[in-house]
Amino acid sequence: MVLGPGDDCAILVSSTKSLLITIDSMVEKVHFKCEWGTPEMLGAKALAVNLSDIAAMGGRATACVVNLAIRPGLDTGFFDALYRGLTKAAAAAGVAVAGGNITRASELAITVALLGEVDQQPLRRDSARPGDRIYVTGTVGDAALGLRILQNQVSAAGSVRNQLVKRFLQPTAQLGAGRKLARLKPPPAAIDISDGLWQDLGHVLERSGVGAQVDRTALPLSAAYRQVCGNSCDLALSGGEDYELLFCLRPRISEAELSRRLGVKVRCIGEITRDKRALLVDKTGEPSIVPMRGWDQLRAI
Amino acid sequence: MVLGPGDDCAILVSSTKSLLITIDSMVEKVHFKCEWGTPEMLGAKALAVNLSDIAAMGGRATACVVNLAIRPGLDTGFFDALYRGLTKAAAAAGVAVAGGNITRASELAITVALLGEVDQQPLRRDSARPGDRIYVTGTVGDAALGLRILQNQVSAAGSVRNQLVKRFLQPTAQLGAGRKLARLKPPPAAIDISDGLWQDLGHVLERSGVGAQVDRTALPLSAAYRQVCGNSCDLALSGGEDYELLFCLRPRISEAELSRRLGVKVRCIGEITRDKRALLVDKTGEPSIVPMRGWDQLRAI
Secondary structure (H helix, E strand, O other), X not given: OOEOEOEOOEEEOOOOOEEEEEEXXXXXXXXXXXXXXXXXXXXXXXXXHHHHHHHOOOOEEEEEEEEEEEOOOOOHHHHHHHHHHHHHHHHHOXXXXXXXXXXXXXXXXXXXXXXXXXXXXXXXXXOOOOOOEEEEEOOOOHHHHHHHHHOOOOOOOHHHHHHHHHHHHOOOOOHHHHHHHHOOOOOOEEEEEOOOHHHHHHHHHHHHOOEEEEEHHHOOOOHHHHHHHOOOOHHHHHOOOOOEEEEEEOOOOOHHHHHHHHOOOEEEXXXXXXXXXXXXXXXXXXXXXXXXXXXXXXXXX | OOEOEOEOOEEEOXXXXXXXXXXXXXXXXXXXOHHHOOHHHHHHHHHHHHHHXXXXXXXXXXXXXXXXXXXXXXXXXXXXXXXXXXXXXXXXOOOEEEEEEEEEOOOOEEEEEEEEEEOOOOOOOOOOOOOOEEEEEOOXXXXXXXXXXXXXXOOOXXXXXXXXXXXXXXXXXXXXXXXXXXXXXOOOEEEEEOOOHHHHXXXXXXXXXXXXXXXXXXOOOOHHHHXXXXXXXXXXXXXXXXXXXXXXXXXXXXXXXXXXXXXXXXXXXXXXXXXXXXXXXXXXXXXXXXXXXXXXXXXXX
């Protein structure tokens, strides 16, 4: 960064690599309530949801600009803490906070535009091919369950509650795994799971012009998730906010070997098919066609 | 642009030039009311206010990402028109709309993050030197007056009204003049007048560690402005939303020659001084020290 906040624009050193850019916003009463966590967590999450998009392209995040819409009733201590959380998360990811803008509004909203770069071919959604295995990093459904616990729709206590709520309030982007995936040849199709596994898989299928068969029993569910939901996969399939990566790869190496190479546990959940439908199957019965729905950005919490 | 909207990030071709990045937001009831203009105008202005920041750095705008916070009560026709206005303005400025995000909110808000690049040294706020003349492009105060007409605080009719309201609703960024200024050696200090001439001049003085003496009678006021406000300079000094450029330059060529070279009428309004104060003088009396205040982003309209 040549020039940071304080001028009309920030000035960055440009490279000859592919440049990535993404934008995402967190709005009070749509994505969060202030009383659910600390302002530091909000600032860090506003960056993390963007980092996850860079991770899904196999990139390294470089710089961000922040638009903060502030409302009456929140003091400067709140905003200092929010900014502290954001800058700390930015420093940890090697991201320069290049500038920002503050505006008044009736709801708190934090919008981050994030730049990144990628040395190799970026990971795209449109390159899944029939015969690819579908993999998911980490576990899915925890964040959606954590949200429902915060909303008092589901009850949980102790470390189970803490673990699930933490997945919602303090998500981690899979930047390391994304960058390692981008070094594979050919680069796998990839997407981050922000709107729910099933809907995000749908984006890959649509853009790649393929279908998929997913094994419901293979979905990676955490022990905490199982303790609350048993074997119900609803939130794991369509809950959203996981910020894990879903990617599609030729089946050349084992799940264990792939997990070792990417530095994160991955699970094969199914296969890309030529038939342009998404089938959810399990060992107990017939395949079912599940409508591709997930987290709806336009509904309120 | 290698890959536009539809993936986790957009992919841009990177160059070896200095990269500029800026973000700005327009929030309903803070910056505008929907009934004042058309949604096309809103979309175009959301881009223009960012283009103005790129202009103030002497850059060329290249790509943007858009975050749209939508509220109930506005139909898809409204958003289609808003997006049409934005994309049309983007195309006219050679800007690729690289991606976006839509979220729900209780107020309409359009946030644009804009990238640009600059071949030469960017125009910065921190390079004004004692002895520089202070110039302003176009006329100042019209947009602030247009806003007050829309708010029914000031009355005006016919072409005078239309001209002033248009300056508020449909501002134009001085991209051409900015790029020409960046070719001068040394590059002048520059800022865009978005928060009001006096406040924005203050940013230049503060960052450059200098003062200024401004001639109140030299401020470039339009005939329409004079027709409504006479010789009162209040809105011209502190109104905001002009999106003209203020720049500081060694006095080597005439105002007329400089206007010709930049392709826009410029006016010399004063001089940078060693004394770190901002003095407003006129031919009729004593210099006065005016507090550096202008458009307050945090108040509501």
